Amino acid sequence: MLPNHPLAALIAAAAAGRFPAADGGWQRVPPWHPELEAVLAFTGHAVFAVRPDINGRLLDSLGADGFGGAHAPRLITAVAGSVGWIDSLDLLLTARGTGGPPALVDRPDLAGHPRAELAASLREQPRILGYQDPRRSALAVVSRGIAGLPELSFELEPDHRGTGGGAQLIGDALSTVPAGQLTVAAAAPGNAASVRSLLAAGFTPLGSLQLFRRAGPPPTAAERRALRPR
16 A cells, blocks of 8 residues: 555556656655655656755755756755755666565664664664574665655665675565555765665666755744655
């Protein structure tokens, strides 16, 4: 079952080959997280997951369009604010959970790992997973992330890289997600090792994603409740 968020439906449709029309335009949807906003781009079409106070005329004046304008540095800097936080521009990919006997176990001892801490700061309900062998520090984090969908992040130990261990870790993490459940991942294009591992594990690129967190007062409690995917 998909989360009740319009972006989840857009991502699911794209994953099934039904992309938004490459019309050069853009659309807006509500944010899925009370403290984060985002810009996504498919081929020829962009989506702004932003709060209502960002005026559409402002976005147009900053060059928002579906042909790269939505990710223009001056646009995201303007909407995030001079002291806001802006994440790297990521590749957005999807795969499906495989279910079955899980190959990973819960590893709360890895909660202090930078990858786990980053996931906890950007997503909800992170589950920290790893191999049963306590000597292994490879981890995968499955959280409620983009558009309320399961989101996977991972990191392999340096001495296990270069032999297909990253793809194996990703595949093992997908075994903890119910079979057929749409799952997303985001990776910086420059992180070629991670991108190759995701592709080898069956993830498919759909578009691009950039998260940001604005400076200023946070949303009210009512606004936070309204933004939560169901």
